[in-house]
Amino acid sequence: MMPKPPDDAQLLRAEIAAAAARLIAQDGADYGSAKRKAARQILGEAQAPANVLPDNAQIEVELRLYHALFKADSQPARLFRLRTMALQVMESLAQFNPFLTGAVLNGTAGPHDDIHLQLFADSAKEVEIFLLNRNVNIDISETPHFKGARHDPVETVSFLWHKEGVHAALYELDDLRGALKARADGKTIRTDIAGLRALLVNSSPGDGAGDTEYSTTDLPS
Numbered sequence: 001m002m003p004k005p006p007d008d009a010q011l012l013r014a015e016i017a018a019a020a021a022r023l024i025a026q027d028g029a030d031y032g033s034a035k036r037k038a039a040r041q042i043l044g045e046a047q048a049p050a051n052v053l054p055d056n057a058q059i060e061v062e063l064r065l066y067h068a069l070f071k072a073d074s075q076p077a078r079l080f081r082l083r084t085m086a087l088q089v090m091e092s093l094a095q096f097n098p099f100l101t102g103a104v105l106n107g108t109a110g111p112h113d114d115i116h117l118q119l120f121a122d123s124a125k126e127v128e129i130f131l132l133n134r135n136v137n138i139d140i141s142e143t144p145h146f147k148g149a150r151h152d153p154v155e156t157v158s159f160l161w162h163k164e165g166v167h168a169a170l171y172e173l174d175d176l177r178g179a180l181k182a183r184a185d186g187k188t189i190r191t192d193i194a195g196l197r198a199l200l201v202n203s204s205p206g207d208g209a210g211d212t213e214y215s216t217t218d219l220p221s
Helices: 008-027 031-043 056-070 075-092 124-132 173-179 193-201
Strands: 099-101 115-121 139-143 154-161 164-172
Touching: 008 031, 008 056, 031 056, 075 099, 075 115, 075 154, 075 164, 075 193, 115 124, 115 173, 124 154, 124 164, 164 173
Parallel strands: 115 164
Antiparallel strands: 099 115, 139 154, 154 164
């Protein structure tokens, strides 16, 4: 039996996903804004039907393809650097149960991406004081709770680590149990220090990674 050819909606969805991936890779757009801008580029100002908008998983596939086609000489080294920086920060913040998430974890990080962490502590203030006592300049904002809109946003501290942006969402210790639950689709959306070390051991820095010097020092004390 011959496979059913894609319909117009599927083709349009794939086109929007590829355009959104380019916007993420080239401009550092987030998934939501990249999807909306890509739809406008392709459909004009007409309201895009819901069935032609790709989900984040489809855009991520296109983003991986974009890196493989156009950034194979630089993206692996960039990813290795970000993962190395993330490990340093997580080891410094080990007492707050750090987990890595986002593009640095899933392997799609490019030149515009920062490091995104989730910390689980008795209180957000405890983490903030820890950083301030080490002369780390922090900005405070909010991030949607990983459990969804029914839960209040969480405080997020942002700072620079060796010129790389770090954003750490500050969760309560009780949230840790939910964070450790496996997803139904089996996809890894966060990993701890041990998991990140394993990723680094099993990955290659890529061309040019040897030109970057990495500090192994702790956060300033």
